[in-house]
Amino acid sequence: MRDGAAPSDSGGTQAVARALSLLSLVGRGGAQGLGLAQLAAASGLARPTARRLLLALGAARMVEQDRMTRRYYLGPETYLLAGFAAERHGILHHARDAMVRLAKDTGDTVLLTVPQDDHTLCLERIEGDFPVRTHALMRGDRKPAGVGAGALAILASLPPSEAQALLDRVAPLVGDLMPGLVSDLARARAHGHALNPGRVVPGSWGLGVAIRWPDGRPAGALSIAAIENRMTPARQADLAAALHREAQATAARLAGPDPQRRTA
Structure with a gap:
């Protein structure tokens, strides 16, 4: 290998990282799609650079651009890859x-959250039929560990020393929420489910229960979000029981034929 190869490789790595960042942003644009200016602003890239990378992603069918609106969406290749990944990260x-059963039975919003390094990611959101909803967490949202009912349930299911180390790392991101989060974490450990009493968005409450792998580690969490007056103590008990039941059913399905599988 030539001595001059390293700088070129570094530039190539940077281009790949930027392209993947754009791909992630396009995915989070969902059914609305995102325009070039939005993607450039969100990624911090100059518009010509963002366009060049989007053209490359389009050539690989990872993204596509609507001819009328000029907005970008995930392409067919991402759908195909998602299908391949579903068995392992499913x-x-x-x-x-x-989630569908919980939304139907409760009328509230049901969320699926998974751990992602020092953060958690909302994988899915299913709405119930109650007309007043909370929008504190949307599909694709990424939050620091412990922020939100599902994230808190995941944190509470970790060994205390590991959870504390994680809290220490996200402290700069959590800021003034930390004292309440620590109190909520202790409560979650004592009660077996997490309660977010409007910490993130006032009036937007949530209950969460971890989904565990056979070894006890958290694979994710199911949570129910609702406005404050639908989270009375009596209803909290009913919702927590339903969440535990469905989390256990999901854990049993995850264990499946290969209990060593883990989500990313």
């Missing part, structure tokens, strides 16, 4: 029926 596949 917590959404295994949890969807549970």
Whole structure:
């Protein structure tokens, strides 16, 4: 290998990282899609650079651009790859029926959250039929560990020393929420489910229960979000029982033929 190869490789790595960042942003644009200016602003890239990378992603069928609106959407190749990944990283596949049942039975919003390094990611959101909803967490949203009912349930299911180390790392991101989060974490450990009493958005409450792998580690969490007056103590008990039931059913499906599988 020539001595001059390293700088070129570094530039190539940067281009790949930028392209993947754009791909992620396009995915989070969902059914609305995103325009070039939005993607450039969100990624911090100059518009010509963003366009060049989007053209490359389009050539690979990873993204596509609507000819009328000029907005970008995920392309057919991402759908194909998602299908290949579903068997290994398929917590959404295994949890969807549970989420639908919970939304139907409670009328509230049901969320599926998974751990992602020092953060959590909302994989799915299913609405119930109650007309007043909370929008504190949407599909694709990424939050620091412990922020939100599902994230808190995941944190509470970790060994205390590991959870504390994680809290220490996200402290700069959590800021003034930290004292309440620590109190909520202790409560979650004592009660077996997490309660978010409007910490993130006032009036938007949530209950969460971890989904565990056979070894006890958290694979993710199911949570129910509702406005404050639908989270009375008596109803909290009913919702927590339903969440535990569906989390256990999802965990049993995850264990499946290969209990060593883990989500990313």
